[in-house]
Amino acid sequence: MCEVAMEEQEREISDIEPQEQPSVAENGVMMVVNHSQVHAPLSVVFATLLYLAEFITGAVLCSMYHKTDDNIWMGFTITFMLVPAVLIQLTLTFIHRDLGRDRPLVLLMHLLLLGPVIRCLEAVVVYYKAGKKEEPYVTISRKIHLKKGQGLPMEWEIGQSERTLAAHRNAFKRTAVIQAFLGSTPQLTLQLYATIQEKYFQPARLTLMIITLISITYGALVCSVLAIQIRYDDYKVRLRPAAYLCMIVWRGLEIATRITALVLFSTALTYWVILVGLVNLLFFFFLPWAEFWHKKGSLAEDVEKNFSKLGTTIVLCMFTLLYACINVFCWSAVQLDLTHKELIERKQRWVRLALYYCGRFVENFLLITLWYFYKSDFYEYVCAPLLVVQLLIGYSLAVLFMLLFYQFCHPCRRLFKYNVHDCLHCVCCYKRRERDKQRKSQPSYSTTGTMEMGLEEPLELLGAQNSEPPDLTRQLGERETAILDDIMEAA
Numbered sequence: 001m002c003e004v005a006m007e008e009q010e011r012e013i014s015d016i017e018p019q020e021q022p023s024v025a026e027n028g029v030m031m032v033v034n035h036s037q038v039h040a041p042l043s044v045v046f047a048t049l050l051y052l053a054e055f056i057t058g059a060v061l062c063s064m065y066h067k068t069d070d071n072i073w074m075g076f077t078i079t080f081m082l083v084p085a086v087l088i089q090l091t092l093t094f095i096h097r098d099l100g101r102d103r104p105l106v107l108l109m110h111l112l113l114l115g116p117v118i119r120c121l122e123a124v125v126v127y128y129k130a131g132k133k134e135e136p137y138v139t140i141s142r143k144i145h146l147k148k149g150q151g152l153p154m155e156w157e158i159g160q161s162e163r164t165l166a167a168h169r170n171a172f173k174r175t176a177v178i179q180a181f182l183g184s185t186p187q188l189t190l191q192l193y194a195t196i197q198e199k200y201f202q203p204a205r206l207t208l209m210i211i212t213l214i215s216i217t218y219g220a221l222v223c224s225v226l227a228i229q230i231r232y233d234d235y236k237v238r239l240r241p242a243a244y245l246c247m248i249v250w251r252g253l254e255i256a257t258r259i260t261a262l263v264l265f266s267t268a269l270t271y272w273v274i275l276v277g278l279v280n281l282l283f284f285f286f287l288p289w290a291e292f293w294h295k296k297g298s299l300a301e302d303v304e305k306n307f308s309k310l311g312t313t314i315v316l317c318m319f320t321l322l323y324a325c326i327n328v329f330c331w332s333a334v335q336l337d338l339t340h341k342e343l344i345e346r347k348q349r350w351v352r353l354a355l356y357y358c359g360r361f362v363e364n365f366l367l368i369t370l371w372y373f374y375k376s377d378f379y380e381y382v383c384a385p386l387l388v389v390q391l392l393i394g395y396s397l398a399v400l401f402m403l404l405f406y407q408f409c410h411p412c413r414r415l416f417k418y419n420v421h422d423c424l425h426c427v428c429c430y431k432r433r434e435r436d437k438q439r440k441s442q443p444s445y446s447t448t449g450t451m452e453m454g455l456e457e458p459l460e461l462l463g464a465q466n467s468e469p470p471d472l473t474r475q476l477g478e479r480e481t482a483i484l485d486d487i488m489e490a491a
Contacts, residue, residue, distance in 0.1 A: 180219020
């Protein structure tokens with residue numbers, strides 16, 4: 001019964017792609033790998049191009065800083081280039097487990113900080129070889145299973161090539177997030193601050209700023225998609241173009257307004273922005289650990305089998321640091337659960353989402369307001385009130401597109417117990433319904449007198465349905481109050 005209900009629920013969800021059926025050849029032999037079903041590694045190529053473009057543009061800008069003796073800008077630019085590059089090499093080596101394998105060329109490319117390039121070439125080669133040659137072990141095992149009348153395992157239907165490409169895609173998704181929030185975000189903040197301080201746009205600097213903004217938006221987009229895939233891993237999720245467009249506008253506006261607010265505040269109160277950044281970073285870093293200690297749980301043991309408790313703690317700290325860096329600039333779309341083996345909490349917490357965006361809006365408003373009162377003379381020819389209004393409107397539009405995505409474009413919105421409309425309707429109208437209920441519970445003298453004079457028959461002769469009409473509004477209020485209670489319990 002449970003399986004039938006799940007199948008009916010999956011058919012009702014239009015945005016969730018059904019599982020593809022394997023093709024059958026004319027001789028009755030099932031094909032293991034079909035080249036038409038293997039998707040091109042476009043995300044791997046795009047992430048590699050972003051990595052190379054940002055690294056090369058940053059190197060050119062560093063050489064220009066060296067010629068003009070801008071040692072401070074050059075030092076920070078090199079730092080924000082090398083730190084994410086080194087972390088990306090370590091991540092790719094850790095995911096593909098190359099330390100225990102004899103691959104000297106790959107390790108050399110990683111030492112030269114060109115690991116993503118060799119990984120991208122491997123993915124492209126695997127894609128073009130997919131379906132042309134089948135593995136002998138798979139062929140022999142398939143014939144044995146077909147003679148016995150047994151079905152083929154799912155991993156044979158997917159194919160070795162598709163599994164290899166899926167491993168490359170998953171690895172590059174992680175590296176795209178690392179590149180975006182440990183490299184591109186501080187790089188964009190630094191270059192925008194340097195542009196305002198030097199009061200002119202340099203072509204190489206402007207190019208680097210555009211590339212980093214694209215990288216940050218792509219990293220935030222990957223975070224949102226990964227959160228959906230992890231929460232709904234029982235379904236094959238496919239997002240529509242409208243969903244991608246809505247997420248790009250949402251993430252782009254959110255990140256651009258946040259970075260602009262921080263940079264403007266830093267131009268007026270330079271040293272105070274360090275305090276703001278540290279408070280944000282430390283809060284989001286210790287929040288998962290505080291919840292972990294509150295639950296009195298134990299560390300997840302499936303992070304890596306060969307790791308000791310110290311190694312597991314170090315990996316979890318690095319993972320928490322990345323989570324904190326994401327939340328400093330935008331919503332991470334996931335909540336950490338250090339006791340779970342996947343480290344991700346599957347439940348959608350609407351209250352935490354609302355608290356984050358409300359708090360971030362208030363913080364941005366305070367930062368921009370302080371900048372307005374302490375701004376320098378450089379902004380004499382800039383309409384400061386208009387700039388403040390534009391930033392607030394931009395962040396409000398980001399929140400609006402976020403709500404539109406969850407309400408209309410989320411691929412699994414039909415699986416939500418409550419959606420944005422239900423939450424907003426319950427929270428906004430809860431107090432008004434309480435006042436209406438209290439008003440209805442109080443006796444009205446004019447109504448009572450009219451009813452007593454209009455009654456010509458004893459009350460015993462009246463039925464229960466005729467004595468008082470059903471109160472539909474009260475039933476609706478009780479249902480919506482129950483929805484609100486469930487939401488508060490989920491929070």
